Amino acid sequence: MIRLGLRLTVTGGREAIGRLVLIVIAVAVGVALLLATVAGLNAVHRQNDRYAWLETGYPGAGASVDQGSAAKQGETTLWWRLRADYFHGSVIGRVDLAAAGPAAPVPPGMAKLPRPGQFYASPALARLLRRTPADQLADRYPGTLAGIIGTAALPSPDELIIVIGHPAAELSGQPGVRPVSRISTTTPGDCTGDCALGVGTNANGLTLILSVVAAALLFPVLILVGGATRLSAARREQRFAAIRLVGATPGQIAVIAVVESLVATVIGIAGGLGLFFAIRPATAQIPFTGERFFVADLALNPADLLIVVLGLPVAAAVVAWLALRRVTISPLGVSRRVALRPPSPWRLLPLLAGIAELAYFAYLRDIGARSHTNTTVEALVFLAGVLLVMAGLVSAGPWFTMLASRLVVRHANRPATLIAARRLADNPQAGFRAVSGLVLAVFIGTCASGIITTIVADNGGTTRFDTAAAATLIDTLAGPEQPTFKAVPAATTSALTAVPGVTGVALIHQASLPGTVPGPAYLPPPVEDLVSCTELARVPALGHCPAGAAAVVINPDFGGFGNRATISRITWHSAPCSAAQLQDLPVASVVVGTASAVAVERARTVLDLALPNEYAAQTIGELRADDARLLDDYRRLAEVVILTSLPIAGCSLAVSVAGGLIERQRPFSQLRLSGTPLRVLRHIVGLEAAAPMLVTAAVSIGAGLLAAQLFLRAQLGETLQPLGVEYYLVIAAGLLASMAVMASILPLLNRLTGPEIARNE
């Protein structure tokens, strides 16, 4: 029987070969996507592993930091400071270090520690240093390039990192410098408590998100594979009936069916492995974490491979056996065990329940029953509501399909519309099955985009702030580990104003003002930020003074979510002091207005050299981008899901339509033979494929926007903002790609319905 199964599968004529090829392609695409997703998860962890050394010196990363007493006892072997530097919006990881003893540990990717006056740079930063004028970047880093940091210390190929050597005596006294005894091996994901800010990603959270992504991608893939295996099932079952007629037992038929599925799956897995390795370099370019990966990071563990190579064939065999159980193959023919029943309205319940749950929380917020936001419990409740809506969409899909197609049947005037709508109305489950994966992907993508767009828009946006803000540099001098800057040297201010393109410099001072409400005794007394109106006028991006004021109280929450308007439009309240009085107050930050991006980098270099401190100077744009980076990463991920799953859904639809075409080969070819133009048949096929996809995409977009709106009302009291052009472009590109996939089956129509078919069938 196994030999007969192989014979029927491999040499069973053109139709059998065609079917085999289609299943193999579907399995190969599915396996490649599955492996790419698993490899993506592995890559996130590998990338995060290489961030571990940057956690050195932080208590949350374990015992790599010496407590004060230990340092005194001479256990410190290295002085270490990590801080972020910026260049045209890109973050540069800067490590300043100094050996405190002969046993100083060496960070990964370097043969030895840089000596004072030397630095190691990542390949990307070394290139940047070579092609950038020194006064914009290289002057910030004392010394000469001693070597290139190796891959072992680089999370991403584009990583900008510099490790600068200093004399221990010089570095140990500087702000933010920590005594350490070893290089951290704790990844950012495992770091708890006091960890390096902005280093790496929360790998556990990302794993959860990528798992959702994997599910959103795999669902359409499974539908595709399932659809392919059902292709021309009717003819296959008739063939089985013929074999039964000559004496085969049901068990023997099951063996043949399982062999057929196994052959296709095994070849498909081999193809999938090849496809995975072919798309691996391209996959590495997708910045799931905000940074692209090394190709080698997208690696598979033996366990991953074993699950795919052994698990999929077993699953395929089980599916083949189950499919056979749904029909009775007797020697006299085939009969279906399950009669198709139209979907009932009960299928709407989960969807309505999900929407009701989300709406209930929005209502509570509206009536003021809830005012606090963003607790973990509320997030979980929202997640449950979203999952219920997702399940509801899949459950209610066939019912909606039936309703819509019946409506079209009633009013259809053209034969193509009538036939296509009747087919969907007859078997809405099958019509919807092919696009059910798309429903989830578009829903998730739309919901995420809606929420993120609104949050970002309400905070001034990452890209929509004015150009003055993008060209305004803030050097924050105050901080928990900072010495107080009593004043900024006049030479520094002069050096800044001398930079071509710098339009003005303002100093923001700190003071305890009369009338400020003191806090609890254990907290330091509250301070206000003050700026003179003369200086504020030189940096209009920070807002304005009221008429006649000499100084104002300013709250420069440059990047925080609390700042809901563009700062430049704010008129600050006047302060009860003169401009001269401000000169005696400590400086909180230096603000530099510039007219160009080059001037920003030159001014940043001047500030870095003149006022070395824990934080690098940042533009307002960079501050906001830092806050919005994670949201942007998630939005990009949502777009990747949409862009990937739409063409897969297109493949499923193409397979489903091809199956329908094969089933109706005879009537279609006779219609054509009777003079029906090919374009009418194309119209039928096109409608059967495109209508469910477009309708479903529209419903998913609607449901996604509704869920986003309800979330925003309930959690933030906000109203959904219009989605950006980028989102619509992604949806349009995905739909176009799906249509292109479906269009690829149209030549099949011509071949399947030619006059020869009608004559010979």
Next chain:
Amino acid sequence: MTTGTPLIEAREVHLSFGPTPALRGASLAVAAGEVVAVMGPSGSGKSTLLHCLAGILIPDDGEIYFDGRRTDLLGETERSGLRRDRFGFVFQFGQLVPELTTEENIALPLLLSGVRRSAALAQARGWLERLELDGLQQRRSGELSGGQAQRVALGRGLVAQPTVLFADEPTGSLDSLTGERMMELLSAAVREQGTTVVLVTHEPRVAAYADREVMVRDGRISMSGVVV
């Protein structure tokens, strides 16, 4: 040979499928309103001749005329238009579109010609009674017996009032009683409409409904005679 002016005619038609000759100089002329049965054993070339007359196949050699016009020189689009607007077809089986109801299947040629749905269905309903399909208008092809499905196909072939009806073994899948009833209905309908019929069959009982029968052997017309 027909005694009147031929409406449709094949002259010395040759056609091969690869190395296998199907027609070897077949000639046949059918007059307007005539019902001609083309008989012959399996593989004799009778269906191929019908397909050449209907413009489905283009002969390798020879000429095909319809209404005084050479159709074998027309392009595919024009021949498709001819088949859609002037010809009707009934085949042995599997002709109905499974998604459509009985009345929609009958109305399909009208819908394809751009007739509004309500008008097309009204016309189709007129055929339900004539073809003894009352009460079956909402049935799908899977819910019809073989005889009922063939009658629906006949209605579909005739609803647009074609000039010529091509019927290829229309009773081939039916038992003798059902087949005879089908032929009675076909014969009555075409004679009422004045439709010319080219009927391919290998059954003498079916051929008996024709005005004339021709015999095809080895790709040639070997005998032609009036049915008594």
